Amino acid sequence: MHPIQMVDLKGQYHKIKAEVDEAVLNVLESTAFINGKAVQEFATNLSSYLGVKHVIPCANGTDALQIAMMALDLQPGDEVITPSFTFIATTEVIALLRLTPVFVEVDPKTFCMDPAALEKAITPRTKAIVPVHLYGHAAPIDEIMTIANKHNLIVIEDNAQAIGGDYYSKNGKKKTGTVGHIGTTSFFPSKNLGAYGDGGAIFTNDDSLADKMKMIANHGQRKRYYYEMVGCNSRLDTVQAAVLNIKLKHLDEYIKARQSVADFYDRSFAGHSKITTPHRASYCSHVFHQYTLVLNEVDRDGLNAFLAEQKIPSMIYYPVPGHHQQMFAHYDTAKVSLPVTDWLTERVISLPIHTEMDHEQLNLITSKVLEYING
Ligand SMILES: *Cc1c(COP(=O)(O)O)cnc(C)c1O
Numbered sequence: 001m002h003p004i005q006m007v008d009l010k011g012q013y014h015k016i017k018a019e020v021d022e023a024v025l026n027v028l029e030s031t032a033f034i035n036g037k038a039v040q041e042f043a044t045n046l047s048s049y050l051g052v053k054h055v056i057p058c059a060n061g062t063d064a065l066q067i068a069m070m071a072l073d074l075q076p077g078d079e080v081i082t083p084s085f086t087f088i089a090t091t092e093v094i095a096l097l098r099l100t101p102v103f104v105e106v107d108p109k110t111f112c113m114d115p116a117a118l119e120k121a122i123t124p125r126t127k128a129i130v131p132v133h134l135y136g137h138a139a140p141i142d143e144i145m146t147i148a149n150k151h152n153l154i155v156i157e158d159n160a161q162a163i164g165g166d167y168y169s170k171n172g173k174k175k176t177g178t179v180g181h182i183g184t185t186s187f188f189p190s191k192n193l194g195a196y197g198d199g200g201a202i203f204t205n206d207d208s209l210a211d212k213m214k215m216i217a218n219h220g221q222r223k224r225y226y227y228e229m230v231g232c233n234s235r236l237d238t239v240q241a242a243v244l245n246i247k248l249k250h251l252d253e254y255i256k257a258r259q260s261v262a263d264f265y266d267r268s269f270a271g272h273s274k275i276t277t278p279h280r281a282s283y284c285s286h287v288f289h290q291y292t293l294v295l296n297e298v299d300r301d302g303l304n305a306f307l308a309e310q311k312i313p314s315m316i317y318y319p320v321p322g323h324h325q326q327m328f329a330h331y332d333t334a335k336v337s338l339p340v341t342d343w344l345t346e347r348v349i350s351l352p353i354h355t356e357m358d359h360e361q362l363n364l365i366t367s368k369v370l371e372y373i374n375g
Pocket residue numbers: 060061062063086087089090132158160161185186187188198199200
């Protein structure tokens with residue numbers, strides 16, 4: 001049996017090696033390392049895949065969030081509402097820009113922003129909302145948009161974990177990340193659409209936001225050497241774009257492979273009183289960036305250690321939610337009580353899920369999980 005990994009990037013690479021090697025070597029030969037042909041090609045390919053008007057490639061998913069927020073003309077102290085139960089990049093960028101992160105509760109089933117909690121957290125200083133499609137499951141973005149429109153707020157979807165997912169909006173089927181005003185994503189190697197290094201992108205259907213974000217990502221210039229505003233330097237490099245052009249063609253098949261791993265796990269744990277398998281809301285397709293169980297009356301950290309002894313990796317995403325991080329200790333808005341978030345951080349565990357898993361590996365993982373839990 002192949003050793004079990006959280007993600008198997010090597011196995012996946014070997015299946016597309018000839019094509020990827022050729023594309024990368026072409027970039028080396030062209031020496032157009034910055035803004036080479038593949039970058040614009042990728043932006044075009046991704047915008048047609050997502051059905052969104054503008055795709056702005058950038059250096060990583062954290063920059064994508066930062067550039068999106070920089071485009072909103074916010075003032076220090078303006079409030080941005082976001083879940084506490086997310087990867088730190090989502091909330092860190094808010095604070096980096098001297099804005100105030102306002103942490104709200106998530107739905108215990110979907111792990112995503114709870115619209116009722118969102119509505120309660122809105123104040124006259126609220127300017128934007130950043131829902132996160134955590135683990136590959138979409139937040140209820142139609143409901144979030146309805147609330148946002150009522151209060152005149154901008155919605156930035158953090159789509160780093162859900163690229164390629166479908167969202168069945170009241171306006172028809174869309175891709176996650178394209179329903180709000182702006183969507184952002186990451187091409188970190190382990191993401192569902194991963195590069196062979198860092199990468200990110202921003203999407204929007206709004207022409208003026210697109211224009212502004214493009215300028216911000218390029219030192220605040222539209223015309224070379226004429227700087228209209230303070231921006232940053234955030235580019236997707238050509239080698240990564242060349243890899244992503246190939247991997248984008250396989251994204252739907254990668255998602256299917258992840259979903260069939262999830263189906264296997266679901267069947268193995270179905271009906272177990274101590275295990276809650278991931279919820280799949282009817283309004284979206286779950287693309288399973290992670291397969292995350294919620295354990296009931298189980299020593300979660302004990303299971304994590306037991307699996308490690310069996311050479312089965314598992315991860316706790318995320319052990320400490322944002323509102324308990326030292327980084328935010330001086331914010332009054334971090335002194336909130338988020339019992340669902342706290343409850344989840346003590347009970348979640350993510351099992352290996354990727355495009356290269358086989359039944360032998362899955363049988364071993366599920367039997368060891370059940371062995372520990374059943375005692
Ligand atoms: C990975 C991730 C990011 C950041 O992406 P990087 O490319 O690592 O900067 C942001 N938000 C979420 C939810 C993520 O999972």
